[in-house]
Amino acid sequence: MAKFTATLVARHSDKLASVVAEGTDNGAQAIQWTNKGKPNQEWNLEATSAGYYVVRAIHSGKAPSVLGEGLQDGAEAVQRDYVNKLNQEANDKRQSREHVRNMRAFAKLESGVDSIELAEVAVPQIDDDELLVRVKAVGVGIHDSYFLPGDAKYPFPIGIEAAGVVEQVGSRVSGHRPGDRIAFVSSMQPKGGTWAEYAAVKAGSLIVPVPTGLDFVEAAAVPVAGNTVLRALKALEAVPAGGSLFIAGGSGAIGTLAIQVARTRGWRVGASASERNHDHMLSLGAEAVVDYHDPTWREQVRQWMPGGVDAVMAVQPHTSKDSLSVVRDGGKLITISGDVVAPERNVHVEVVPHETDVRGELTQLMMEVAQNEKRVEIERVYPFEEAQAALAKVQTRHARGKLVLRLE
Numbered sequence: 001m002a003k004f005t006a007t008l009v010a011r012h013s014d015k016l017a018s019v020v021a022e023g024t025d026n027g028a029q030a031i032q033w034t035n036k037g038k039p040n041q042e043w044n045l046e047a048t049s050a051g052y053y054v055v056r057a058i059h060s061g062k063a064p065s066v067l068g069e070g071l072q073d074g075a076e077a078v079q080r081d082y083v084n085k086l087n088q089e090a091n092d093k094r095q096s097r098e099h100v101r102n103m104r105a106f107a108k109l110e111s112g113v114d115s116i117e118l119a120e121v122a123v124p125q126i127d128d129d130e131l132l133v134r135v136k137a138v139g140v141g142i143h144d145s146y147f148l149p150g151d152a153k154y155p156f157p158i159g160i161e162a163a164g165v166v167e168q169v170g171s172r173v174s175g176h177r178p179g180d181r182i183a184f185v186s187s188m189q190p191k192g193g194t195w196a197e198y199a200a201v202k203a204g205s206l207i208v209p210v211p212t213g214l215d216f217v218e219a220a221a222v223p224v225a226g227n228t229v230l231r232a233l234k235a236l237e238a239v240p241a242g243g244s245l246f247i248a249g250g251s252g253a254i255g256t257l258a259i260q261v262a263r264t265r266g267w268r269v270g271a272s273a274s275e276r277n278h279d280h281m282l283s284l285g286a287e288a289v290v291d292y293h294d295p296t297w298r299e300q301v302r303q304w305m306p307g308g309v310d311a312v313m314a315v316q317p318h319t320s321k322d323s324l325s326v327v328r329d330g331g332k333l334i335t336i337s338g339d340v341v342a343p344e345r346n347v348h349v350e351v352v353p354h355e356t357d358v359r360g361e362l363t364q365l366m367m368e369v370a371q372n373e374k375r376v377e378i379e380r381v382y383p384f385e386e387a388q389a390a391l392a393k394v395q396t397r398h399a400r401g402k403l404v405l406r407l408e
Contacts (some may be wrong), residue, residue: 105157105196106387108148116145116195116388121155124191124200128170131201133182135164136216138194138405140382140390141224142397149188159194160187163210163219173203181210183219183366185227195387197407208363214370221376221402225253226365229261230358232313232334235350239310239332241266246301248323249315250286251277253402254336256377258313259284261365270304272297272319277400284375292319301326314339316397320349377401 101123106116126132139161141147147160163183169176176182185206186199193199201207206227210219239245245262249255250271262269263285270288271281278289288304290297301309308328313336314320320339327333329345336352343349368374379401382390390403 103197104384105155105192106159107155107157107192107195108145108152109155111152111154114145116158116391118385118387119155121157121192121196123198126168126170126200128172129203130170131166131173131176131203131207132168133162133164133184133199133201134167135162135194135197135199136406136408137164137220138162138384138387138407139220139222139224140387140394140403140405142394144193144195145391147187149190151190153190153192157192157194157196157199159196161185161220161224162194162199163216163223164199167198170203176203176207181216181219182207183210183223184208185223195405206359206362208359208366211367211370214366216408217378217381217404217406218369218376219366220404221253221378222366222369223362225257225402226362227358228254228336228352229258230361230365231354231356232336232352233258233261233265234356234358235334235353236311236313236332239267242268243311244268244270244305244309246305246309246312246323246326247271247286247315248292248312248319249273249336250281250289251400252315252397253377253399255315256281256284256401257374258315259286260374268305270301270309274398280377280400298322298325324349378404380404381406 102120103123105119105121107119107121108115109117109119124132138159141159141161144159148156148158161184163181166176166178166180166182168178184201186194186201187205189200189202191200206223208223210216236245245267247255247258247262247269248271250259251273255271255273259269259271259281269286270290271286272290272292273281274293275291278291281289288301290300294300305326305328308331309326310328310331312320312323312327312331312333314323314333315336317337318339319337320333320335320341324333324341324344324347327345327347330347332348332350333341333343334350334352335341338351341349365374369376377400379399380390380393381404384405384407387405390405393399394403
């Protein structure tokens with residue numbers, strides 16, 4: 001049998017007392033021992049309001065809990081239900097293992113590996129400031145497979161955007177409860193992302209309610225694109241009604257939504273995309289469309305708006321530099337992709353203001369989508385099992401609208 005000896009230090013008595021506790025696997029006994037022997041470990045002794053001390057073994061393999069009543073010149077310690085305590089701890093651990101649920105998830109199995117695999121992983125355990133969401137649909141994004149936190153726990157489910165039903169809430173979460181239908185963005189979450197049957201979501205994440213009448217597939221397509229568009233247009237509030245906006249990359253999830261929101265604000269909208277998408281963009285409210293493959297597209301925009309447009313939203317990477325030439329002197333260019341471009345002619349160049357809070361506007365946008373006042377462009381809905389094909393498609397950057405995974 002394993003035995004251990006430790007020093008008990010009565011920190012809160014008038015005079016420190018040294019007590020030896022000798023224990024075995026089957027129990028522990030604490031006896032008074034003042035100024036005798038050379039104990040080899042130190043235990044923590046904490047005073048309770050009743051004047052007793054709870055003793056915890058820090059270094060031993062098993063940690064008996066002993067009640068010790070402190071005296072001025074010494075201490076008495078007696079065993080209290082140590083065997084029962086060990087049995088209860090063992091039972092708690094067994095029940096904890098039995099209650100661990102598994103789920104399907106598309107995950108990176110280890111750090112440094114590029115491949116994504118369908119795996120069986122544990123349902124995440126939430127902290128008191130988190131929600132556990134049963135995922136119903138996932139919005140597929142080009143960054144999903146490599147937008148990972150540095151402290152990710154592997155296997156790590158990828159993804160940042162989804163819609164689903166709240167199953168559990170932490171003790172410090174307010175404003176959400178089990179059964180709520182929500183759409184959300186959950187990024188840099190060490191417990192994993194949204195390409196899974198369940199996701200742990202920080203209460204402070206971007207979370208909006210899914211209105212009645214809006215299905216989860218449509219709801220999952222809104223948060224990232226809607227949040228991006230609303231933040232970008234927030235930076236363009238100085239553009240007056242009747243002003244002009246050119247969208248470089250108008251056929252994707254962000255561009256199609258931006259056309260509609262800009263038109264609602266009374267702006268005149270032009271956009272670029274492949275010719276096969278021109279009729280579609282015109283149907284959404286664009287009044288001038290150009291093919292970015294055509295070397296004369298900049299001249300075409302200038303013909304539409306001879307003095308230059310008031311603002312440009314450069315959605316696709318590497319479009320900011322070329323688009324700068326169609327902005328009027330003193331106008332503004334917002335780059336979605338983060339292109340670095342030197343300003344000219346007093347044109348203000350900015351990236352999307354990521355700290356801008358647009359939850360209220362996003363909630364309203366969700367309502368407009370539910371009421372068919374705005375259209376969410378979804379190119380294709382994939383079964384969850386075909387997630388890898390969806391990722392490959394979105395990474396071509398030629399999807400028209402959003403790609404969504406369905407788990408229902």
